[in-house]
């Protein structure tokens with residue numbers, strides 16, 4: 001289960017604290033040392049951990065906390081607030097266009113789950129009454145275009161592509177025109193991914209972004225790759241500019257560090273998480289619920 005190791009360690013630390021009654025500065029220091037270790041073991045980015053511990057320390061030191069009647073509870077509350085803040089405080093949803101169709105570019109490396117997530121988003125928003133159009137623009141992997149077409153068929157959502165010979169920019173542009181004609185109001189573009197980040201990929205994505213001015217540019221990234229996922233997010237943010245991140249494979253054997261690090265490192269909120277291979281396994285990401293889950 002996601003965050004199981006982290007949750008168990010933190011709960012143990014806080015149980016000890018609660019058992020002590022009145023707390024000294026040294027008790028606080030010892031507890032925060034354990035929290036620090038637990039976060040590092042969960043693969044949270046080192047700089048993020050340092051900042052986090054620093055903030056909790058500052059807020060907990062004052063007499064109002066340590067000399068209060070329930071110091072341990074107050075410290076747990078502070079940790080919970082800071083964990084929530086780390087993940088972006090509030091739910092960050094899709095920014096829909098007020099006037100025309102909303103375009104979302106899904107970007108990422110190959111194998112991260114982009115194509116599957118395009119299908120998941122289409123199903124999620126179809127259920128909410130939107131009219132999605134799935135667009136296959138991964139021209140380097142014709143199999144990916146086919147895969148998306150099959151997914152579209154499974155969830156009965158229209159599909160658009162111009163095949164592997166067209167340019168991705170042209171596909172995206174024509175998809176928007178097509179959506180407008182067909183009154184589809186949510187355009188989900190599955191872009192090409194590569195095994196590594198390269199300048200050619202970024203240049204092409206920048207051209208697509210310029211051509212269709214999407215409301216959202218969302219990185220889809222595999223949470224199981226841990227801090228690599230965070231580094232990939234940072235690179236895409238710097239080179240392309242992102243509006244959000246979707247972490248996939250949170251059902252897998254991940255320690256969860258990416259979920260706790262992405263927002264602080266890149267400034268981009270996590271909008272959804274993927275928790276399975278099936279198309280109905282996409283969940284909105286709620287920072288406060290995630291923090292509550294970690295603290296039990």
Ligand code: GDP
Nearest residue numbers: 110111112113114115116248249274275276277
């Ligand atoms: P793309 O290359 O980025 O388009 O990646 P795909 O959408 O083809 O996904 C790669 C693999 O990851 C496929 O086998 C998907 O079924 C799988 N996958 C995608 N999202 C998830 C997820 O949230 N959980 C699990 N367990 N597998 C996923």
